[in-house]
Amino acid sequence: MKIEIAKELVIQTIESALEGKSEVKEEMQLIGGVALLDSMKLVEVCLALEDLADDHGFEFDWTSEAAMSKTRSMFRSVASLAEEFSKQSES
Amino acid sequence: MIIVTGASRGLGKAITERLTERGEHVIGLVRSTDGLEIEGIECDVSDYSSVKKAARIVKKMGEPVEAFINAAGVASMNLAVTTDESTVQKLIQTNLVGTIYCCQLFAPIMLRQKHGSFINFSTIAVALALKGESVYAASKAGVEAFSRTFAREMADFNVRVNCIAPGPIRTDLLRGITDAQIEKITSQQIIQKQFEKSDVCDLVELLMDRRASSLSGQTLNIGGV
Numbered sequence: 292m293k294i295e296i297a298k299e300l301v302i303q304t305i306e307s308a309l310e311g312k313s314e315v316k317e318e319m320q321l322i323g324g325v326a327l328l329d330s331m332k333l334v335e336v337c338l339a340l341e342d343l344a345d346d347h348g349f350e351f352d353w354t355s356e357a358a359m360s361k362t363r364s365m366f367r368s369v370a371s372l373a374e375e376f377s378k379q380s381e382s
Numbered sequence: 383m384i385i386v387t388g389a390s391r392g393l394g395k396a397i398t399e400r401l402t403e404r405g406e407h408v409i410g411l412v413r414s415t416d417g418l419e420i421e422g423i424e425c426d427v428s429d430y431s432s433v434k435k436a437a438r439i440v441k442k443m444g445e446p447v448e449a450f451i452n453a454a455g456v457a458s459m460n461l462a463v464t465t466d467e468s469t470v471q472k473l474i475q476t477n478l479v480g481t482i483y484c485c486q487l488f489a490p491i492m493l494r495q496k497h498g499s500f501i502n503f504s505t506i507a508v509a510l511a512l513k514g515e516s517v518y519a520a521s522k523a524g525v526e527a528f529s530r531t532f533a534r535e536m537a538d539f540n541v542r543v544n545c546i547a548p549g550p551i552r553t554d555l556l557r558g559i560t561d562a563q564i565e566k567i568t569s570q571q572i573i574q575k576q577f578e579k580s581d582v583c584d585l586v587e588l589l590m591d592r593r594a595s596s597l598s599g600q601t602l603n604i605g606g607v
Contacts, residue, residue, distance in 0.1 A: 331538050338494050354434070354487065 292347060297377035301369060304339045308332045317373070321366040333366065340376060349380045383445045384590070387411040387427050387484060388454030390418055392553035393503070396579035397451055397586050404587075407445070411436055411454070411484075427454045427480030430487075437487040447491050449499045449590045452481045452525075457555040462516040470517050477521035478528070485532055485543070492541045500536075501589050502529045504547035509607040510570050522547070526601050533599030542598040544589050548582050549605045572606030 298317065305315045308328065319327045328336060337353040344351035353365070365375035384401055388394030389410025398420055401408045408420050415422040425436040440447065456476045458469050481502050492498030504522040507515040526545050533543035549571055550556055550564045568576050585602055588594055 330535075334490075334493055334539075338490065341490070341494075350438075354490070 292377050292380035294374060294377045297380070298370065298373040300343055301340070301373040301376055304336055304343065305369065308336050308339065315369060317368065317370040319369050321368060321372060322364065327369070340372075344376070344380065347380060349382075351376060351379055383407045383409060383440075383443070383447050384449045384451065385409050385411060385440065385447060385488070386451045386453055387425070387480075389420065389422065390414070392453070392555060393548070393551065393579060393582055394451070394453035397453055397583055400580075400583040400587070406448075409440065427452075427484055428475040430483050433480075433483040433487050437491070440488070441491055446495050447488065447498055449501060450484065450488050450492070451586060452484050452500070452502045454480060455503060455555070457518050459514050459518065459559065461514055465517050473517050473521045474524070477518070478524040481525050482528055485528070489536065489541070492536070493539045496540050498541045499590050500529070500532070500541070500543040501586055502543070502545045504529075504545045504601055506547050506549040506567070506571065506603050506605065506607060508547060508601075509603055510567070512567060529601070530599045537598060542589075542595070544597055544599070545601040546582060546585050546589070547601050547603045548577065549603075550576060551579055551582060551604075552576075553579070568605065570607070571603075575605070577604050 302315045305328065309315070309332070313327065315327065321327055321333060340353070341351050365372050384406050386394050386398050386408060389398040390412045398408050398410055402420060410418055410420050410422040411425040411427065412418055412422050413424065413426055415424055423436045423439055426432040454476065456472055458465065458473060485500055502525050504526045505519065507519040508523045508526060512519065529543050529545045536543055550559065550567050564576055568574050581604060585604065589597065
């Protein structure tokens with residue numbers, strides 16, 4: 292899956308989890324002090340991305356080291372989550 | 383569907399039999415499915431990738447998981463000073479880390495369905511601080527602490543997490559424990575008698591029941607402390 296498509300899907304998914312209350316931008320942080328989502332919303336986003344991955348014929352693993360690592364976490368930003376989503380679609 | 387770890391022996395087997403008798407679809411997570419009388423998935427709970435693989439298989443089955451029962455466990459009754467390094471590692475890795483792996487890797491299935499119940503196993507040795515069970519009790523105290531906090535994390539998704547803490551129940555884990563030693567333990571319980579596997583099964587059924595929907599983050603000590 293091309294990164295542009297992954298970004299679009301991830302942004303749509305996050306906006307849907309936020310019920311359209313915020314505009315989602317690529318550079319927005321997903322975890323940490325100024326995180327866009329609370330931990331429960333983040334779980335909802337991950338479950339929704341799992342479903343999208345199923346629809347696109349791959350498995351999205353959000354419990355991996357890449358997900359949890361403080362420095363390399365896929366949840367650093369909207370863009371990094373989209374990058375990981377795209378990467379996993381090709382592996 | 384109900385998943386039981388350690389389903390091939392001891393409490394896990396008794397729980398599996400009870401649930402199967404009442405018509406539940408039970409899947410056992412076991413090291414080896416040889417001789418297992420129910421549907422099973424080979425899984426070493428102390429191995430992250432093995433648990434992850436089992437969770438993937440269960441997810442693909444597409445059936446709701448009503449309960450996940452973490453009954454796999456090992457015991458070793460020794461003073462801390464006479465417990466060797468590998469035994470310490472094994473107790474912590476299987477009892478505590480294994481429970482954590484199973485909970486964290488099977489939780490997404492329950493989070494998605496927005497209901498379910500995890501039942502973890504502690505021991506009355508935690509509450510009674512039983513001499514000669516320090517490392518075993520430490521591994522189970524970890525399970526209790528994990529379960530309480532995990533229960534909070536799961537609550538918004540209508541997933542409950544509780545612990546059962548049995549006293550000395552006649553299973554392989556009690557091999558080598560004398561009747562006198564058992565009596566010494568049971569005499570410290572509020573109800574001073576040795577309970578049976580069936581009593582544990584009764585509590586499992588109680589915790590799984592929707593009528594127990596107000597219970598989460600609790601440890602039920604069998605016999606009372």
